[in-house]
Amino acid sequence: MTVRTRYAPSPTGVPHVGNIRTALFDYLLARHFGGQFIVRIEDTDRQRYVPESVAGIAESLRWLGLEWDEGLDKGGPYGPYVQSERLTAYRAAADRLLAQGDAYACWCSAQRLEEVRAEQARRKQPPRYDRRCRDAAGSAAARREAEAEGHSPVVRFKTPLEGTVSLDDAIHGPLTFDLSTIDDFVLLKSDGFPVYALAYIVDDEAMRITHVLRGDEWIPSAPRHVLVYRALGVEIPVIAHLPRILGPDGAKLSKRHGATSVFEYREQGYLPDALFNFLGLIGWSLDDKTDIISREQFIERFTLDRVVKSPAVFNVDKLTWMNGVYIREMPEARLVETFTEWLDRGLPSSVARPLDRALVGRIAPLVRERVKLLSEVTGYCDFFFMDAVSPSADDLLGNAFASKPADAKAALERATDALEAVGAWTHDEIEVALRALGAQSGMKAGDLFSLVRVAVTGRRVTPPLFESMEIVGRERCIGRLRAAAALL
Numbered sequence: 001m002t003v004r005t006r007y008a009p010s011p012t013g014v015p016h017v018g019n020i021r022t023a024l025f026d027y028l029l030a031r032h033f034g035g036q037f038i039v040r041i042e043d044t045d046r047q048r049y050v051p052e053s054v055a056g057i058a059e060s061l062r063w064l065g066l067e068w069d070e071g072l073d074k075g076g077p078y079g080p081y082v083q084s085e086r087l088t089a090y091r092a093a094a095d096r097l098l099a100q101g102d103a104y105a106c107w108c109s110a111q112r113l114e115e116v117r118a119e120q121a122r123r124k125q126p127p128r129y130d131r132r133c134r135d136a137a138g139s140a141a142a143r144r145e146a147e148a149e150g151h152s153p154v155v156r157f158k159t160p161l162e163g164t165v166s167l168d169d170a171i172h173g174p175l176t177f178d179l180s181t182i183d184d185f186v187l188l189k190s191d192g193f194p195v196y197a198l199a200y201i202v203d204d205e206a207m208r209i210t211h212v213l214r215g216d217e218w219i220p221s222a223p224r225h226v227l228v229y230r231a232l233g234v235e236i237p238v239i240a241h242l243p244r245i246l247g248p249d250g251a252k253l254s255k256r257h258g259a260t261s262v263f264e265y266r267e268q269g270y271l272p273d274a275l276f277n278f279l280g281l282i283g284w285s286l287d288d289k290t291d292i293i294s295r296e297q298f299i300e301r302f303t304l305d306r307v308v309k310s311p312a313v314f315n316v317d318k319l320t321w322m323n324g325v326y327i328r329e330m331p332e333a334r335l336v337e338t339f340t341e342w343l344d345r346g347l348p349s350s351v352a353r354p355l356d357r358a359l360v361g362r363i364a365p366l367v368r369e370r371v372k373l374l375s376e377v378t379g380y381c382d383f384f385f386m387d388a389v390s391p392s393a394d395d396l397l398g399n400a401f402a403s404k405p406a407d408a409k410a411a412l413e414r415a416t417d418a419l420e421a422v423g424a425w426t427h428d429e430i431e432v433a434l435r436a437l438g439a440q441s442g443m444k445a446g447d448l449f450s451l452v453r454v455a456v457t458g459r460r461v462t463p464p465l466f467e468s469m470e471i472v473g474r475e476r477c478i479g480r481l482r483a484a485a486a487l488l
């Protein structure tokens with residue numbers, strides 16, 4: 001058997017990290033077994049449909065490196081892979097169920113359904129369709145009303161009034177549901193659009209899907225799905241309900257907890273490799289202790305056996321830590337390319353383009369240890385690229401010189417002299433000269449270095465000072481020290 005999985009997002013907005021975790025697990029399972037990963041667009045909810053989001057789905061998958069085999073721009077043998085283009089297939093399935101007596105047309109108006117619900121609420125009963133159209137007399141009466149009012153019927157499933165159905169979930173094990181609690185649910189709406197329960201089953205069969213992975217919020221709907229599978233005579237694929245994703249406070253992950261859109265993570269400077277690794281561990285583990293796992297290892301090791309049932313926490317601090325690890329471990333050439341891209345976006349337009357890659361190559365090793373998010377790179381490195389920096393007097397003085405600006409000014413002047421006298425402009429020589437100055441003048445080395453740091457870089461937190469000064473160059477360093485002294 002070839003494993004075929006599908007990611008079936010509804011194009012209703014920006015791609016959510018929780019959905020992408022499902023896509024990732026689909027992808028991993030398919031790749032692990034050498035099967036296919038399919039993307040299907042479930043756009044039957046026309047009210048929530050956002051056309052641009054289809055492109056966003058493709059972009060987010062591509063950015064994360066979840067290449068698909070069928071669907072979206074790729075097409076494939078079992079398409080179309082868009083539900084709104086498959087309405088005839090759903091209609092045909094609904095007609096079969098009608099002909100078999102497993103479904104019936106319901107002519108009740110929205111207003112009547114509302115009244116039934118209100119009455120049930122008054123009696124503190126659970127809301128459900130009262131099955132008026134399930135029998136011939138009720139249906140005939142409702143139909144007359146509907147024809148007078150001009151509205152079309154829906155198709156409802158004729159749910160058995162009692163008994164149970166079971167589903168053997170790949171993660172949760174056997175789940176049994178009591179049918180007496182299940183409504184005569186709608187299969188096809190009056191506009192001809194199917195509901196999820198009909199559409200996904202028809203599509204999964206047509207697309208030869210072998211494994212259905214989806215969030216565990218779908219468990220309560222599972223009995224309806226089992227009924228539809230059975231009535232259509234479709235073999236039930238492997239179904240795995242994935243653990244839901246919670247924020248650190250234990251509530252369902254939402255905007256309240258921070259970014260939920262995959263694109264926001266991209267904007268903040270997370271690497272796709274880090275997000276891939278991080279999402280892969282939300283609900284799955286290799287061995288309960290390994291955190292950094294390569295794509296190849298994930299593919300080699302991923303099976304449903306190690307997916308847990310219990311909700312999993314989305315800990316963004318862990319993601320940020322992981323991102324730092326991935327930045328530190330990036331091959332040099334890719335690091336330089338990535339830093340160049342971010343600097344290109346972040347540096348002011350006064351810095352000449354294209355940026356000097358050789359310069360980025362010298363800077364990258366100094367910075368990679370400190371950067372956790374790529375969006376921080378410009379803030380650490382801008383001073384290498386600018387002609388001048390503009391430190392504030394407060395930053396220059398810091399705590400050490402807070403009430404002694406004249407001392408700071410004198411120190412900057414002496415540092416200027418000391419650095420002008422340095423022979424070869426290397427970080428070692430720069431360090432020797434500044435340490436000697438510190439010792440001679442009785443200043444604490446740390447205080448002197450902070451002063452020089454702010455003067456040369458405009459910032460208090462920077463890559464290693466002497467190495468940075470070597471790269472900035474003698475002339476610019478001295479110019480900046482003079483400019484800083486003039487400020488005080």
Ligand code: GLU
Nearest residue numbers: 008009010042200213214
């Ligand atoms: N369209 C459904 C959703 O976005 C898909 C659920 C599934 O994967 O079957 O929630």
